[in-house]
Amino acid sequence: MKDRPRDSSAAAKPRTRASAATPKARRRAAALGPLSHYIGYSLRRAQLVVFDDFFHTFADLDLRPAQFGLLVVVSQNPGLKQADASAALGIQTPNFVALVDALERRGIVQRLPTQNDRRSHALHLTKAGEALLKRVLVRQAEHEERMTARIGKAGREQLLALLDKLAKVD
């Protein structure tokens, strides 16, 4: 399954083949013009393609990138407050609450009252969550290796450093 071509990724790419009788008249790859030289567009396009591989990697575990992020952040910070977790992941509160709800229903994450502030909740992984995390980190390493193969190890280091600079706003 893993080595088969990934059909759904086609949606994010210009189609190069057409089933119609007169392919050229029916399909043409649009010229992107200056778009492909813009940082924002290029980031978004690369992110879609990388996330597409991520979706396939985690499809049978039913885990989306934001859920994966939450799992890792909570495992790194047991007892983390919801507000701090949503800030760390850059997810807005309503979406974040839905995200935690979904993982709580699946028995992966639990909300416990915090010691100093009864209004807020602290996030913890359940035993099942910890077991899932182990499997997930193995998959993630495979996904990361595939992405790294596209740009090389040195390219990966360059990329991470540049993305970090871009994201750090004073």
Place this chain on the structure above:
Amino acid sequence: MKDRPRDSSAAAKPRTRASAATPKARRRAAALGPLSHYIGYSLRRAQLVVFDDFFHTFADLDLRPAQFGLLVVVSQNPGLKQADASAALGIQTPNFVALVDALERRGIVQRLPTQNDRRSHALHLTKAGEALLKRVLVRQAEHEERMTARIGKAGREQLLALLDKLAKVD
């Protein structure tokens, strides 16, 4: 207005100040652990920060990134079919139809019947759309310059090349 601090960007960043009496107990920056060294997460984080600047840049023109992308692609490919435009921009059909609807209602884009295929529509900019595009490209250049200032011109070239490699899947 342009030089003022951007309040809404705070939502995407860990908060470093707290209004509470005991800031340390109430807010802590969550350790991201391995997350910050993953390509997918780093791409997403950088994209959010870059798009945040984009949103502010185009706020008074009420133009979101996907709308901007459509404007540029249609200007580069007058008469482009909807299916080809959505493929080029990597936007799924239902979302793409809503996108075109919104720009059509605003009198920026128009759908005209295509010559060879009456079932599909060709996209064109209206006169108002062309006028808007000119203003938009000036703003975009300013946004791009701000982003480039964060990583340098050489860094920008490296970044675009790496993102391009990442996005090109055989």
